[in-house]
Every structure is written in C-alpha cells, then in structure tokens.
Amino acid sequence: MALIVKKFGGSSVATPEKIFHIVDRVLKHKKKDDQIVIVVSAMGDTTDDLVALAKKVTSHPYGREMDRLLSTGEQVSIALMAMAFTEKGHPAVSMTGPQAGVESSDAFGKGRILDVKPERIFKALEEGNIVIVAGFQGITDTGDVTTLGRGGSDTTAVALAGAMKADVCEIFTDVDGVYSTDPRVTDRAQKLKEITYGEMLEMARLGAGVMQPRAVEMGSRYGVPIHVRSTFTENPGTIIREDYTMESNQHTITGVADDTNVAKVALVGVENKPGVAHTIFQALADATVDVDMIVQSIRTTDDERTDIVFTISRDDVVLAKETLDKLRQTVDMECVVINEDMAKVSIVGAGMLGQPGVAAQMFGILSEEGINLEIISTSEISISCLIAENRVKDAVKAIHDKLCLDGRN
Amino acid sequence: MALIVKKFGGSSVATPEKIFHIVDRVLKHKKKDDQIVIVVSAMGDTTDDLVALAKKVTSHPYGREMDRLLSTGEQVSIALMAMAFTEKGHPAVSMTGPQAGVESSDAFGKGRILDVKPERIFKALEEGNIVIVAGFQGITDTGDVTTLGRGGSDTTAVALAGAMKADVCEIFTDVDGVYSTDPRVTDRAQKLKEITYGEMLEMARLGAGVMQPRAVEMGSRYGVPIHVRSTFTENPGTIIREDYTMESNQHTITGVADDTNVAKVALVGVENKPGVAHTIFQALADATVDVDMIVQSIRTTDDERTDIVFTISRDDVVLAKETLDKLRQTVDMECVVINEDMAKVSIVGAGMLGQPGVAAQMFGILSEEGINLEIISTSEISISCLIAENRVKDAVKAIHDKLCLDGRN
Numbered sequence: 136m137a138l139i140v141k142k143f144g145g146s147s148v149a150t151p152e153k154i155f156h157i158v159d160r161v162l163k164h165k166k167k168d169d170q171i172v173i174v175v176s177a178m179g180d181t182t183d184d185l186v187a188l189a190k191k192v193t194s195h196p197y198g199r200e201m202d203r204l205l206s207t208g209e210q211v212s213i214a215l216m217a218m219a220f221t222e223k224g225h226p227a228v229s230m231t232g233p234q235a236g237v238e239s240s241d242a243f244g245k246g247r248i249l250d251v252k253p254e255r256i257f258k259a260l261e262e263g264n265i266v267i268v269a270g271f272q273g274i275t276d277t278g279d280v281t282t283l284g285r286g287g288s289d290t291t292a293v294a295l296a297g298a299m300k301a302d303v304c305e306i307f308t309d310v311d312g313v314y315s316t317d318p319r320v321t322d323r324a325q326k327l328k329e330i331t332y333g334e335m336l337e338m339a340r341l342g343a344g345v346m347q348p349r350a351v352e353m354g355s356r357y358g359v360p361i362h363v364r365s366t367f368t369e370n371p372g373t374i375i376r377e378d379y380t381m382e383s384n385q386h387t388i389t390g391v392a393d394d395t396n397v398a399k400v401a402l403v404g405v406e407n408k409p410g411v412a413h414t415i416f417q418a419l420a421d422a423t424v425d426v427d428m429i430v431q432s433i434r435t436t437d438d439e440r441t442d443i444v445f446t447i448s449r450d451d452v453v454l455a456k457e458t459l460d461k462l463r464q465t466v467d468m469e470c471v472v473i474n475e476d477m478a479k480v481s482i483v484g485a486g487m488l489g490q491p492g493v494a495a496q497m498f499g500i501l502s503e504e505g506i507n508l509e510i511i512s513t514s515e516i517s518i519s520c521l522i523a524e525n526r527v528k529d530a531v532k533a534i535h536d537k538l539c540l541d542g543r544n
Numbered sequence: 545m546a547l548i549v550k551k552f553g554g555s556s557v558a559t560p561e562k563i564f565h566i567v568d569r570v571l572k573h574k575k576k577d578d579q580i581v582i583v584v585s586a587m588g589d590t591t592d593d594l595v596a597l598a599k600k601v602t603s604h605p606y607g608r609e610m611d612r613l614l615s616t617g618e619q620v621s622i623a624l625m626a627m628a629f630t631e632k633g634h635p636a637v638s639m640t641g642p643q644a645g646v647e648s649s650d651a652f653g654k655g656r657i658l659d660v661k662p663e664r665i666f667k668a669l670e671e672g673n674i675v676i677v678a679g680f681q682g683i684t685d686t687g688d689v690t691t692l693g694r695g696g697s698d699t700t701a702v703a704l705a706g707a708m709k710a711d712v713c714e715i716f717t718d719v720d721g722v723y724s725t726d727p728r729v730t731d732r733a734q735k736l737k738e739i740t741y742g743e744m745l746e747m748a749r750l751g752a753g754v755m756q757p758r759a760v761e762m763g764s765r766y767g768v769p770i771h772v773r774s775t776f777t778e779n780p781g782t783i784i785r786e787d788y789t790m791e792s793n794q795h796t797i798t799g800v801a802d803d804t805n806v807a808k809v810a811l812v813g814v815e816n817k818p819g820v821a822h823t824i825f826q827a828l829a830d831a832t833v834d835v836d837m838i839v840q841s842i843r844t845t846d847d848e849r850t851d852i853v854f855t856i857s858r859d860d861v862v863l864a865k866e867t868l869d870k871l872r873q874t875v876d877m878e879c880v881v882i883n884e885d886m887a888k889v890s891i892v893g894a895g896m897l898g899q900p901g902v903a904a905q906m907f908g909i910l911s912e913e914g915i916n917l918e919i920i921s922t923s924e925i926s927i928s929c930l931i932a933e934n935r936v937k938d939a940v941k942a943i944h945d946k947l948c949l950d951g952r953n
Contacts, residue, residue, distance in 0.1 A: 151600040191560040193627035204623035207616040214613035218602035229609055
C-alpha cells in the first residue's frame with residue numbers, strides 16, 4: 136500500500152479525452168490498497184482566457200476579485216475529473232483548495248501556503264475514494280480564496296504530499312523529466328536521473344520551467360521525494376531528493392537554465408543617503424513585487440546621486456511602476472527606466488563549490504559569443520548573468536555544450 | 545436611504561459591455577446613502593456550456609460534482625462585476641453564496657435555501673461597498689456547494705432581501721414586467737401593473753417564465769415587494785405584493801401561462817393494491833423528482849390493474865426512468881411510457897374564486913379549437929390542462945383573447 140500524490144498540469148487535462156486518458160492510466164497503475172490524491176490545474180488555456188476576460192473589465196487585473204475569477208478554472212477541472220473516475224467505475228470526490236485544508240496568506244495572486252489540514256482528504260480516502268484536489272488555491276483566515284501564483288499547483292501537490300507524509304509526489308508534465316538544459320535549445324541536453332532539492336531549487340528559481348522553486352523548497356522542507364515525469368509516456372522521469380544515490384554520478388554542473396520572464400528596472404540618479412535603498416525595496420516588498428538581482432553603483436563624478444538597477448518578473452511591471460510612481464513623492468530620483476527585453480542565463484551545480492574557475496569559464500564563453508553581461512549574481516551553487524533576450528538561446532547552447540558535458544560524453 | 549437588492553440574469557451580464565451597462569445604471573440611480581446588493585447569474589450561455597462539457601465526461605450530469613462545476617459560472621460573473629464597479633470608481637466586493645451566508649439543503653442540483661445569515665454582507669455595506677452576490681448557490685452543513693435549480697438566482701435575491709429586510713427586491717429581466725400572457729403568443733397581452741404573490745406564484749408555477757415560483761413564495765413569506773422590470777429600459781415594471789392597491793382593478797383572470805418543460809409518464813397496468821401509489825411517489829420523491837399533475841384510473845374491465853399517469857419536468861426524465869426501472873423489481877407493472885411532446889396551459893386569477901363558470905368556459909374554448917385535454921388539475925386560483933405541445937400557442941392565444949380581456953378593453 137502506498138499513499139501517492141499525483142499532479143497533472145493544464146495541458147494534461149485540456150479536453151475530456153485527455154482527462155479520460157489520465158483516469159485510465161491512474162486506474163491501470165493503482166494497486167488495490169493504494170491511496171491516491173490527484174492535484175489538477177485548470178484545463179488548457181482557461182487561466183489565460185480568464186485573465187484576458189478580466190482585462191476587458193479592469194485596468195488592475197489582480198487582487199481579491201481576480202483570485203476569485205482565476206480559482207474557478209481548477210473547480211471546473213476537478214469536478215470533471217471526479218465525474219470521469221465515477222464514470223469509469225471508481226468512486227472519487229473533488230475538493231477545492233479550501234476544502235482540502237490548504238490555508239494560505241492573503242497576498243492575492245501570490246498566496247503562500249501557511250498550513251495544510253488534510254483531515255477531510257484522509258476521511259475521503261478511507262471511504263475508498265480517489266480524491267481530486269484543486270491546485271493553485273488556498274483559503275485565507277477571512278474565508279477568501281487566494282491563488283498561489285505561477286506553479287501554484289506544483290506547490291499544492293508537494294505541500295499536500297508533505298502534510299500527508301505521502302510516499303512520493305509525482306509531477307506529471309509535458310516533458311519526461313529534468314534536463315541539463317532546455318532540449319529545444321540544444322539537442323545535446325541530457326535527462327537527469329536524479330537531482331538534489333538544492334540543485335533543482337536553483338534550476339527552478341533561475342527559470343527551468345519544469346518545476347517551480349516554491350514546490351521544490353516545500354519538498355525539501357518535508358523530505359518528500361518528487362518524481363517529475365511525462366503525462367504521455369510511462370518512462371521513469373527525474374527523481375528530486377535530498378542526496379544522490381551512490382550509483383548516480385555527480386557532475387560539476389548539473390544544468391543550464393534561462394528565464395525570459397525578466398524586466399530590468401533602473402532607478403537613475405537616486406539621492407544617495409542612508410536608508411534610501413531600504414525605503415525603495417521595502418515599498419516594493421509591501422506591494423508584493425519580488426526583486427531578484429540588484430546592483431547599486433556609485434557615480435564617480437557625483438556622489439550625491441546613485442543608480443540602482445534590479446530585476447523583477449514581467450508580471451509585476453504594472454505593480455512596480457505604480458509603487459515607484461508613489462515612491463517618487465518621497466524619494467528623489469531623476470528617472471525610472473523599465474526594460475522588458477532582458478533575460479537571465481544561469482548555471483547550476485552543487486559540484487561548483489570549491490571550483491572557482493567555473494565563473495570565469497562561463498564569462499569567457501559568453502564573451503566569445505559576443506554577448507554582453509549586464510548584471511551578474513551568484514549563490515553557493517549557481518551563477519546567473521543578465522543578458523539581452525535575443526541572445527539567450529545562443530548563450531544557453533554555448534554554455535551547455537561547452538561546460539555541462541564535461542566528462543559525460 | 546434605502547436597502548435595495550437587485551438581481552440581473554445571465555443575458556444581462558453576458559459580455560463585459562453589458563456588465564458596464566449595469567454598473568453605469570446602478571451608479572446613476574444610487575442615492576448617496578443607498579445600500580445596494582446585486583445578485584447575478586452566470587454570463588450568457590455559461591451554464592449551458594458547462595452542462596454540455598459535463599455530458600462529454602459523464603452519463604450522470606447531476607450530483608455534488610455537477611454542482612461544483614455549475615457554481616463556477618456565477619463566481620466568474622460576480623468577480624467581473626466587482627472589478628467593473630471598482631474600475632468605475634465605486635468600491636465593491638463579491639461574495640459567493642457561501643460567503644453571503646446562503647445555507648442550503650444537500651439536494652444537489654435543486655438545493656433549497658434553509659437560512660440566510662447576511663452578517664458579512666451588512667459589514668461590507670457598512671464599509672461603503674456595493675456587494676455582488678453569486679446567485680443560484682448555497683452551502684450545505686458539510687461545506688459543499690449546492691446549486692438551487694431553475695430560477696435559483698431569483699430565489700437567492702428574494703431570500704437575501706427577506707433576510708436583510710430590504711425595501712424592495714428588483715428582478716431585472718429581458719421583459720419589462722409580468723404580462724397577462726406571453727406577448728410573443730398574442731399581441732393583445734397586457735403588462736400588469738401589480739399582481740399578488742398568490743397569483744404570481746400560480747403563474748410562475750404554471751410556466752410563466754418571468755419569475756420562478758420558489759422566489760415568489762419566498763417573497764410572500766417575508767413580505768418583500770418584488771419589482772419585475774427590464775434591464776434595457778427604465779420604465780416601471782410589475783410590482784408583486786401582498787394585496788392590490790386600491791387604484792388597481794382586479795380581474796377575474798390575471799393571466800394565462802404555459803409550460804412546455806413537461807413530460808408525461810404513464811405507468812400502465814400497475815398492480816392495484818393498497819400502498820402502491822405511495823411506494824411509487826415516495827421513490828420518486830426520494831430521487832428528488834418533482835411530480836406535478838397526477839391521475840389514477842381504475843380499469844373497468846380489470847380491477848387487478850390500474851393506470852397511473854403523471855407529469856414531471858423534462859429535466860428529470862433520466863432520473864425518473866432510473867428510479868422507475870429500479871422500482872419495477874418490487875412493483876409489478878406492464879409498462880412505462882414516457883412522452884415528451886406534451887405541454888400545460890393554465891389560467892390564473894384570485895378573482896376566479898366563487899366564479900364556477902370559468903373552468904367550463906376554458907374547456908369550451910379548447911374544444912372549439914379542437915384541442916384534446918389529457919389531464920386537468922385545479923387549485924383555488926388556477927386551472928391547468930395538459931395538451932399536445934404543438935397546440936400550446938393556439939390554446940394560449942384563444943384562452944387569453946377570449947377570457948382575459950373581459951372588461952379590460
């Protein structure tokens with residue numbers, strides 16, 4: 136007997152036929168006493184369609200009402216999937232995020248899961264049901280639905296698996312595992328058999344679309360093994376776990392990630408006095424704008440003024456603009472320039488620790504390609520560079536093929 | 545200052561443009577201290593589209609999962625309308641049926657409102673908001689959403705108005721009031737200035753689509769004046785209240801209604817023993833099939849067997865078939881014949897009391913038209929006949945023009 140949480144994304148449930156495909160597959164592999172919880176996203180392009188609809192009505196497509204609107208997509212897919220299981224003869228019940236006990240913060244549009252109380256799920260499982268849970272949503276302490284932001288359904292699945300002490304959380308996706316880089320960029324990309332939470336977290340944070348960082352972090356915190364695998368084939372995918380098993384080779388560099396959902400914000404000629412940076416980034420944090428890379432440069436010719444450059448998600452550009460406009464009433468700056476044609480390319484690998492030459496190698500490769508670096512940032516197991524978006528594929532291919540394949544082929 | 549509940553149906557909120565039309569109209573008429581609660585249905589054909597989607601997945605498109613699916617339609621429209629008010633500069637919040645305190649029975653697909661606890665609405669109104677509530681849905685004591693069946697949004701609006709002691713409940717619709725009969729059937733149909741709850745209840749129960757019987761009943765119970773009026777014009781419509789005001793003339797017959805959502809079920813050759821009718825109708829009631837007209841006839845040549853004929857809504861045909869199939873394991877009958885080409889035509893009027901000739905006049909008119917009566921049923925203020933569906937318009941026109949216009953033109 137195993138307790139398994141399975142998550143299917145929007146493209147896997149886009150049509151009734153695809154829903155039945157999943158139902159058949161789940162029933163085929165389910166052992167008699169297995170307990171199965173399935174987390175699903177909204178069907179196909181539903182979420183995008185709802186966003187487009189909202190934009191016809193409001194110039195502020197976020198907040199409480201937006202979350203109410205978006206959360207309907209998953210309610211449709213869980214109801215249909217529960218009906219499909221019942222139609223195939225297996226009892227099933229659907230639960231919204233709130234019904235599944237997913238409690239979230241009230242940061243609408245990017246709620247964070249604060250707690251999961253899965254009692255109702257356990258009860259339904261004990262009654263013999265397969266339980267279908269709406270991903271991407273939780274309930275605040277005032278009873279409102281919040282959506283959990285990008286990749287929220289992955290986070291829901293891993294959080295449930297953690298709270299329920301599931302044996303494994305399977306993330307079904309349209310790729311068949313985690314690759315050393317995007318296989319569409321270079322045909323030399325390799326599927327990884329295993330990857331650590333830490334490495335996956337960096338890969339995800341830096342743009343590898345296959346898993347969201349928050350979900351990986353949640354898996355790490357609760358020690359839930361995550362199996363990233365294909366909806367369309369039955370091949371094993373990539374296991375994300377705490378440590379490599381002995382048989383797995385660890386490489387210096389696990390993979391190359393890129394992220395084009397990046398906007399560069401330059402605050403030019405900001406008054407240079409103590410506390411200014413704190414004021415600016417606190418205001419952005421209060422507006423729930425996530426800031427990524429930050430550079431502050433002191434002008435050599437004018438030490439009264441400084442330039443502050445940082446990156447944010449393109450989704451947050453409107454919010455950031457509004458926040459900065461308000462801020463300019465109290466903080467003096469010459470101008471704000473927002474640039475949406477940037478991208479970030481990163482290398483990740485726990486094996487980079489203690490190998491100081493890797494950063495230099497990466498910069499050298501980019502230089503050979505004639506690619507300019509705007510910002511560089513590093514963590515213990517990653518190095519990221521902000522470059523022009525139109526060069527990102529060249530950058531990924533060059534770095535991957537020259538660095539990642541060391542000692543593998 | 546007035547507390548007003550306004551209800552807008554699906555066709556009134558079918559597009560973002562129509563939503564803004566409503567928003568503009570509400571804001572134009574709102575006095576400074578007025579408190580406004582708006583109940584909305586799902587946009588346009590959303591509910592039909594969701595039903596069609598469910599039918600691709602299940603052969604049993606009803607129950608808990610179906611209600612979950614259908615309840616999403618209203619969540620979309622309330623979110624968009626709240627956004628639209630905010631966009632036009634007036635604070636607004638949306639609430640689902642559960643958030644608005646609408647508690648319902650667990651008869652999925654046809655939940656009944658058991659109680660309304662509008663504290664959260666009052667709080668939001670006091671904070672200066674217009675409150676937008678999802679019609680057609682409530683929450684059971686186990687925390688599941690139930691839909692309230694046909695016309696459920698009208699019922700939601702009147703129930704809220706009753707629980708909140710609103711000054712009036714305005715039902716906006718695509719006709720400009722209650723007519724003596726369907727104006728599409730005869731151009732001599734007249735708009736009624738006023739009608740009593742009792743008369744409206746019969747009109748609605750008997751098929752006048754403009755208001756649902758349950759909503760009228762709720763209005764009667766709580767004494768809420770209901771104003772049925774047009775979404776598209778600003779003319780006054782029809783007021784439904786307890787008694788006529790002095791200036792209004794009361795006629796013998798208020799109106800003629802017809803209902804084509806009728807199926808005739810004939811149980812042929814049922815064993816004729818005590819308790820059989822009870823067994824049959826209890827089983828149908830347990831399956832939540834509403835039975836309307838009932839006739840039982842004893843065969844003159846075979847008193848071992850009886851024929852039982854009754855009518856149900858066409859929506860319940862699948863459910864009734866399943867129930868009767870199961871029942872035939874215990875109750876002996878020769879065959880079940882279900883006929884979906886029937887319709888019901890009815891006359892309604894409090895003034896019929898003590899005017900025994902009216903029924904005879906109605907039968908006479910139908911006879912002149914060559915229309916056969918299959919079942920007749922009467923109440924204190926109505927008479928209904930089951931006839932062939934393809935003759936229903938002729939019947940309504942003939943009865944209306946010959947009976948209703950007495951003393952009016």
